[in-house]
Amino acid sequence: MAASRQTQRAGEVRQSGDxxxxxxxxxxxxxxxxxxxxxxxxxxxxxxxxxAAYLLDLLIRGAFVLVVVMALSITAVATxxxxxxxxxxxxxxxxTLEWGYFVLFDLLLSGQSPGKRMLGLRVIHESGRSLTPAExxxxxxxxxxxxxxxxxxxGLSTMCVDRHFRRLGDLVASTVVVREPRLRLRKRRVELVHxxxxxxxxxxxxxxxxxxxxxLFARRSPELGRSxxxxxxxxxxxxxxxxxxxxxxxxxxxxxxxxxRASRP
Amino acid sequence: MTTAGDEGRLTEEREPAWxxxxxxxxxxxxxxxxxAEISRAATLYRQVCRDLSRAxxxxxxxDLIAYLDSLVSRAHSAFYGNPGVVWRKWAxxxxxxFPAEVRKNWPFLALSIALFGVPLVVTLIKSxxxxxxxxxxxxxxxxxxxxxxxxxxxxxxxxxDANAAMAGFYVYxxxxxxxxxFASGILFGLGSVFFLVYNGAVSGAIVxxxxxxxxxxxxxxxxxxxxxxxxxxxxxxxAAGLQMGYALxxxxxxxxxxxxxxxxxxxxxxxxxxxFMLLLxxxxxxxxxxxxxxxxxxxxxxGVLMLAVVGFLAFAGRGRRVAS
Numbered sequence: 001m002a003a004s005r006q007t008q009r010a011g012e013v014r015q016s017g018d019x020x021x022x023x024x025x026x027x028x029x030x031x032x033x034x035x036x037x038x039x040x041x042x043x044x045x046x047x048x049x050x051x052a053a054y055l056l057d058l059l060i061r062g063a064f065v066l067v068v069v070m071a072l073s074i075t076a077v078a079t080x081x082x083x084x085x086x087x088x089x090x091x092x093x094x095x096t097l098e099w100g101y102f103v104l105f106d107l108l109l110s111g112q113s114p115g116k117r118m119l120g121l122r123v124i125h126e127s128g129r130s131l132t133p134a135e136x137x138x139x140x141x142x143x144x145x146x147x148x149x150x151x152x153x154x155g156l157s158t159m160c161v162d163r164h165f166r167r168l169g170d171l172v173a174s175t176v177v178v179r180e181p182r183l184r185l186r187k188r189r190v191e192l193v194h195x196x197x198x199x200x201x202x203x204x205x206x207x208x209x210x211x212x213x214x215x216l217f218a219r220r221s222p223e224l225g226r227s228x229x230x231x232x233x234x235x236x237x238x239x240x241x242x243x244x245x246x247x248x249x250x251x252x253x254x255x256x257x258x259x260x261r262a263s264r265p
Numbered sequence: 266m267t268t269a270g271d272e273g274r275l276t277e278e279r280e281p282a283w284x285x286x287x288x289x290x291x292x293x294x295x296x297x298x299x300x301a302e303i304s305r306a307a308t309l310y311r312q313v314c315r316d317l318s319r320a321x322x323x324x325x326x327x328d329l330i331a332y333l334d335s336l337v338s339r340a341h342s343a344f345y346g347n348p349g350v351v352w353r354k355w356a357x358x359x360x361x362x363f364p365a366e367v368r369k370n371w372p373f374l375a376l377s378i379a380l381f382g383v384p385l386v387v388t389l390i391k392s393x394x395x396x397x398x399x400x401x402x403x404x405x406x407x408x409x410x411x412x413x414x415x416x417x418x419x420x421x422x423x424x425x426d427a428n429a430a431m432a433g434f435y436v437y438x439x440x441x442x443x444x445x446x447f448a449s450g451i452l453f454g455l456g457s458v459f460f461l462v463y464n465g466a467v468s469g470a471i472v473x474x475x476x477x478x479x480x481x482x483x484x485x486x487x488x489x490x491x492x493x494x495x496x497x498x499x500x501x502x503x504a505a506g507l508q509m510g511y512a513l514x515x516x517x518x519x520x521x522x523x524x525x526x527x528x529x530x531x532x533x534x535x536x537x538x539x540x541f542m543l544l545l546x547x548x549x550x551x552x553x554x555x556x557x558x559x560x561x562x563x564x565x566x567x568g569v570l571m572l573a574v575v576g577f578l579a580f581a582g583r584g585r586r587v588a589s
Contacts, residue, residue: 032341038314040337084430088551091433098437099444110342122342129345134533141536144448145456154452168451171522172509172529180339182287183332185280208324216326 030164030176032128042128042178045121047159050177054152056115061097068093099140106136120181126164126174135173142169197257199246206262214259221252276329279316282309283336290343310340361582363538366531367501368578370508377504380458381465381496388469393477402470411471412478415487432551439495439550440543443502447509447536454510461503486560489567491550493574498542505535542574 029041045053072086105113110130111123123139125131131139146155146167155167164176206214213236221229233251240258241247286309289295289302298306317333367374392399399408442464449456475484512528513521553566 032338034314034337034341036311036314038318038337040314040317040334040341042338084428088429088431088433091430091437095433095437095440098441124342128338128341130342134530137537138529138533141444142448142451144445145451148449148452148456172451172525174526178338180342181335182339183328183335185276185283185329185332211324212326216328219326219328 028165030126030128030178034128042124042176043181044165045177045179046165047156049119049121049179050159050165051152051156053113053115053119053121056118057101057113058115060114061101065090065093065097102140102143103133103136106131106140107133111136116177120179121177122180123175123177126176131173131175135175139169139173139175142167142172145169197246197249197254200244200254200257200261202261204258204262206258211259211262214255214262218256218259221256275316275320275325279312282312283316283333285309286313286340287336290340295343306340307344310337310344313337313340358534359538359541362534363541364578364581365583366534367504367538370504370531370535373504373508373511374501376507377457377461377500380461381500381503384462384466385469388466389473389476392470392473393481396474396477399470399474399477402466403474408471408474412475412480415475415480415483416478428552428555431555432547435547435550436544439499439547440540443499443539443543444536446499446503447506447539450503450506450509451513452510453513454507457503457506457510460506461500464499482560486563487554490554490563490570491546493567493571494542494546494549497574497578498539498546501535501542502539505532505539508532508535 028044028046030044031039031041033039069090072090076086102113106123109117112121116122123131123136125135143155146152146158146169148154152167155169158171159165159167162171164170166176170176217229217232224232229252233255237251237254240254241249246254286306289298289306289309295303295306313333313336317330317337320330320333388398388402392402442460446457446460446464449460472481472484472488475481508528509525509532512525516524519527549570554563558566
């Protein structure tokens with residue numbers, strides 16, 4: 001009996017361990033330490049965004065080919081005969097666009113094709129530096145394998161399984177695709193409000209995470225709308241009511257007061 | 266100890282600096298920037314790095330940290346971007362590293378030659394004796410087109426326009442074949458094996474069928490001009506693919522990807538060298554092979570080119586240290 005309980009507990013532990021590794025797998029950031037000894041997080045780009053960027057690039061290339069072909073046909077009609085030279089140019093153009101387009105822009109724009117640039121994506125080396133020409137050539141040559149057997153089926157499945165959303169080309173070249181969104185900073189300053197909440201100490205010790213959450217709530221609550229802010233606050237408020245032995249009162253006021261009386265760790 | 270209100274003040278005090286850094290590192294400005302701009306941006310970058318670690322330490326709200334994260338990551342990319350193309354390095358790669366790596370990894374080239382050559386010889390012999398066999402390999406109209414194309418000697422040559430069109434086609438098609446032979450090697454070598462055998466078998470069937478229809482000398486005269494460059498390049502690309510697949514299989518106790526990364530420079534040098542050879546071959550195939558030059562001259566040129574290719578692969582880049 002005792003033995004069976006023991007195994008059960010071991011099983012539980014293993015389960016929670018599995019859950020732990022599951023959450024790290026879901027993490028879509030890549031931490032990079034700069035020579036300035038600062039660690040910052042890159043957000044990785046997933047299959048959906050990357051497919052969208054690829055389609056944009058496809059459109060751009062298609063439009064370019066269309067313009068060139070039209071210009072060449074107009075000259076052919078104008079001069080009254082079809083030149084083999086023009087057919088040759090179009091074929092070399094096809095080749096360049098198929099194999100050289102991404103490498104060219106990787107080098108010109110440090111890892112951004114026009115499609116990636118429009119969506120704020122960039123290819124970088126795993127270590128955070130820009131990719132070298134050799135890495136760019138490798139990851140783009142390997143498209144020929146990722147594209148098999150149809151529309152990047154191999155590449156997309158590899159991406160879905162891999163921890164950093166890498167396709168075969170990325171795995172070989174040690175590259176990742178990250179998002180570089182240009183975020184705008186919220187202007188609003190936190191309005192610190194003091195309400196008299198009976199029984200709440202004048203100075204509180206709150207954890208870093210609690211402070212961050214409360215501060216975000218304070219900055220956002222004006223744009224949430226009164227009733228939504230109330231709803232959200234009611235979810236968290238019972239925790240603090242229980243902790244400090246308070247009953248009743250407005251939940252929003254309680255949270256803002258907590259923030260104003262909090263001292264930083 | 267600081268209070269929550271400080272965070273608003275931090276934002277307000279530091280925001281002009283953040284905005285300035287954001288603008289300085291935008292697009293390609295760091296590459297073209299003046300010394301003063303770059304130095305200013307570097308100062309700002311270090312400050313923002315400090316702001317980020319401070320914000321993270323003090324439990325600032327996630328949106329502020331996300332903003333600083335994105336700013337630092339963009340500035341990091343701008344500062345540590347690659348320095349652009351260095352032409353001398355590419356020349357060394359093509360004329361010395363490439364042949365040296367081909368020599369060093371000769372077993373893969375030998376395997377690649379066998380995978381391409383054996384089906385080629387088999388289908389060549391079979392389809393030169395039996396039309397039914399050739400028809401099993403390729404659609405009958407393709408075979409008829411081929412037989413017709415080589416029925417007459419190219420004594421008057423094609424005109425220059427048609428040559429340009431065909432050179433374009435060879436670039437598009439043949440370099441593409443070589444790249445596919447290489448890239449599909451990532452599937453544990455199986456893709457390279459498939460493409461090598463397939464291309465060998467198809468080439469053999471075509472040459473065999475054209476020979477059976479009595480124009481064997483014509484097709485060989487056409488092919489001998491560029492084959493030394495083109496076939497060798499496709500075989501080298503295939504060999505690089507096989508090497509890539511083999512690195513994934515023989516992990517040498519360091520893990521599959523690490524084992525592959527170990528071979529990466531060697532593989533890349535071979536593929537780029539092959540691509541370069543194929544571009545040359547496309548020019549020869551488009552303009553020289555179909556020309557009206559006498560048959561004897563074409564055979565002689567083919568022989569010279571063959572010697573040049575073998576000599577290049579055997580001797581170029583000797584005595585230099587190969588980066589592994």
